Amino acid sequence: MPSALAQMRGLVGRALTNIQAFADDSSNDRGVRLDRYGSLLIPQTDSSLYSQAEEGSMVIATNPTPGTGYTWVAAVTSYTNTQPLIVVYNNEPAGGKNIELRYLKLITLAAGTGAVAWQYLGLLDVQQLQTTAHHAAATLVNPNFAYPVLVNNLQVLVQTGSTASVFPAPTAAARMVNRGSLGGLNVPGDVMRINFGSLDSGTTSGITAAEGATQAGVGRADSDSPVVIPPGGAWYLYFWSASSSAAINPEMIFGMVCR
Numbered sequence: 140m141p142s143a144l145a146q147m148r149g150l151v152g153r154a155l156t157n158i159q160a161f162a163d164d165s166s167n168d169r170g171v172r173l174d175r176y177g178s179l180l181i182p183q184t185d186s187s188l189y190s191q192a193e194e195g196s197m198v199i200a201t202n203p204t205p206g207t208g209y210t211w212v213a214a215v216t217s218y219t220n221t222q223p224l225i226v227v228y229n230n231e232p233a234g235g236k237n238i239e240l241r242y243l244k245l246i247t248l249a250a251g252t253g254a255v256a257w258q259y260l261g262l263l264d265v266q267q268l269q270t271t272a273h274h275a276a277a278t279l280v281n282p283n284f285a286y287p288v289l290v291n292n293l294q295v296l297v298q299t300g301s302t303a304s305v306f307p308a309p310t311a312a313a314r315m316v317n318r319g320s321l322g323g324l325n326v327p328g329d330v331m332r333i334n335f336g337s338l339d340s341g342t343t344s345g346i347t348a349a350e351g352a353t354q355a356g357v358g359r360a361d362s363d364s365p366v367v368i369p370p371g372g373a374w375y376l377y378f379w380s381a382s383s384s385a386a387i388n389p390e391m392i393f394g395m396v397c398r
Contacts, residue, residue: 188241191396195286197241200277200295200393208248209275211386212303215379218260222303223375226274227395228267230292231370238293238368239396240335243376245389247329253384257331257359260377261317263366267373268307273300277391290397297391309375317376319361325387330358336365 191197202209211224229238251257277295279288298304321331368374 188394188396191398192283195281195283196289196396196398197282198288198290198293198395198397199280199282200391200395201280202297202390203278205390206248208246208388208390209297209299210301210388211298211378212301213386214384215303215386216381216383217379218258218377219303219379220262220309220377221306222377223262223306224298224378225376225391225393226294226296226306227368227374228294228296229290229368229370229372230267230294231290232292233370235292235370236290236397237370238290238374239398240366240368240374241394241396242335243333243394244392245331245387246391247325247331247387247389248327249386249388250326251324251380251383251385251387253382255381256323257321257325257378257380257387259317259319259321259333259361259379260315261363261366262309262313262375262377263316263368264309264313264373264375265369265371266310266312267371268309268375270304270306273298273302273304275299277393293395293397295393301386306375316366316374317363319363321361322359325359331387331389332358332360334360334362337362 188197212222215222215224225243227238227240229236274296277297279293279295281288317333317335319333321333325331366374
């Protein structure tokens with residue numbers, strides 16, 4: 140138990156693994172959190188993620204093999220709420236850590252054909268809907284070599300087959316929290332990115348076949364709502380394009396914070 144003097148001066152808590160989480164409480168005093176140089180440690184609120192990486196709360200979900208993307212369904216031409224392509228489960232117990240999404244980057248390895256515009260939708264639900272086929276767990280790493288992945292109960296599943304997975308329908312409590320577009324026809328090497336909780340404006344390529352075919356390596360970005368997945372909750376990403384007849388089969392870098 141820290142001394143009363145330590146509580147008043149503050150406690151060094153560089154690593155989040157060494158900090159106890161407290162429930163909301165207006166009656167008990169808590170010592171402030173300091174960095175290793177004695178400065179007040181304030182969670183980063185701008186677009187930089189270095190404070191989260193420094194404290195060990197950052198997690199990156201990736202495809203297992205560089206250069207080998209995930210196989211996605213070719214002809215997903217409309218939103219279907221039982222066919223998400225990416226799923227995040229927070230299996231923490233009640234009172235455990237939340238999962239906060241930061242960014243999703245998809246490196247397209249195949250050219251979409253016939254697509255009009257790549258659309259996405261993010262759904263937050265209080266119940267974890269399960270499937271038994273065509274999804275595989277992503278590789279989870281901590282970008283700070285000093286720490287392991289902070290949450291053992293985090294799971295990220297990604298579509299890994301040309302046959303659509305079928306999940307149960309979302310519950311009545313589910314909320315649409317993300318919705319956007321990432322441009323039109325792509326070519327291999329185009330990068331699609333969603334920044335969660337960012338006010339920065341996005342940039343996308345043209346939406347015609349002629350424009351898409353002449354813009355190799357284009358970065359397509361969209362800014363969207365923040366997403367906080369509570370213990371026991373889940374987030375589902377749906378991705379589709381009208382008239383699509385081929386999948387983009389992307390590699391993935393998916394950044395999130397456990398707090």
